[in-house]
Structures are given as C-alpha cells and as structure tokens.
Amino acid sequence: MHAITNSGWIEVITGSMFSGKTEELLRRLRRAEIAGQEVAVFTPAIDDRYGDDVIGSHDGRSWDATAIDPETDLQQIFAECNGEAVVAFDEANFFSDSLVDICEELAADDRRVIVSGTDQTYRGEPFDPLPQLIAVAEYVEKFQAICAVCGEPATRNQRFVDGEPAHVDDPTILVGAEESYEARCRHCHTLRDD
Numbered sequence: 001m002h003a004i005t006n007s008g009w010i011e012v013i014t015g016s017m018f019s020g021k022t023e024e025l026l027r028r029l030r031r032a033e034i035a036g037q038e039v040a041v042f043t044p045a046i047d048d049r050y051g052d053d054v055i056g057s058h059d060g061r062s063w064d065a066t067a068i069d070p071e072t073d074l075q076q077i078f079a080e081c082n083g084e085a086v087v088a089f090d091e092a093n094f095f096s097d098s099l100v101d102i103c104e105e106l107a108a109d110d111r112r113v114i115v116s117g118t119d120q121t122y123r124g125e126p127f128d129p130l131p132q133l134i135a136v137a138e139y140v141e142k143f144q145a146i147c148a149v150c151g152e153p154a155t156r157n158q159r160f161v162d163g164e165p166a167h168v169d170d171p172t173i174l175v176g177a178e179e180s181y182e183a184r185c186r187h188c189h190t191l192r193d194d
Helices: 021-034 076-080 098-108 130-136
Strands: 009-015 039-044 054-056 062-064 066-068 086-089 112-117 139-143 156-161 181-184
Touching: 009 021, 009 098, 009 130, 021 039, 021 054, 021 062, 021 086, 021 112, 021 139, 039 054, 039 076, 066 076, 076 098, 086 098, 098 112, 098 130, 112 130
Parallel strands: 009 112, 009 139, 039 066, 039 086, 086 112
Antiparallel strands: 054 062, 156 181
16 A cells, blocks of 8 residues: 555556566565565466466466456455455456456555556557556556567567467467467567468
C-alpha cells in the first residue's frame, strides 16, 4: 500500500516472449515475501508448461500459484484471496478482459497488484487485456528480448508451425515455448499470408 495515500496500485510487466517478464514477476514476489507480505498468485489453467498450480520461468525458477479457468467468471479470485497484500497474475494475456476490472477492484481494496504478460499477439497486434491494463496501471515496465535472427532488441513473438512462420489466420492463442516461438525484432518478424 502506498504510504501517503494508503491505497493499492497496479504494476504491469510486459514485453515479448523470452524477455524476462516472469523472472521479474518472481523477483518482485520474492522481495514481497522477504518484506513479510502475504502473496496470492494466479495463473491461467491453460498454461501448464511448468505443471499445474505453478508459474515458471524459462530459466527454471517457479512459484506456487492457483490455476483458474481464464474464461470463467474471475470473481472467484476474491474467494481465493485471504487478505494478501500482494496479488499477482502471470500470463495475463490468456485472461478475459474482465481481468482489468478485477485488478481495479483489488487495487481499490488497498492491494498491490502485479500483472505479467505479453502485450502483442504473434501477429504483432495488441494482445488484450494487456493494453487496457497498461492504461490503468500506475507502473509499467516493457521488457525486450534479443532477436533470434539479427541480435537487435526484440519486441515481437515469432510463432512457428511445422518449422515455418505461422499463417496470419492461425488461432491467436497457442501455449508454447522454444518449440513454437522465438523473439524477433520488427524487421525480422514474419507472417505467412498465402
């Protein structure tokens, strides 16, 4: 809680895949725990890359979390919370737009809300609800990866299907890691439209 206003706030950690978003989220959670703050962490149930009820980073670090169905009524988050001062959401891009209202309610309840997720689809388009969360957040950090092709700063998510760039009409959501994605700069990012 902010010391002067005694109010909560929203922090957004965003950027392309492989940019260190979840690592930063885990760092902030560890610091909150060291400060003696109770923490509640939520992850979308569709992202089970690191197991059920856990968030993990590509470097192997993890944190226990509550997996919830991102398409259902997110009000169940309030039933899962037990007065924790810090509430975190990983892979926010997999949640519905109602996550914005949930984060606003949690911050209004004097909680620190930390949200991590990629802000662009594999097409390079805004990935809801991150743009809306960025707009209402008090603090925003956008991380960059390194382009796998040229080595420049990468802000895009390059998706592959059978080793080829994804088609522009492929589904937006595909949970994956190195087998399906790599970080690319604007110049090296490609889509198939044939």
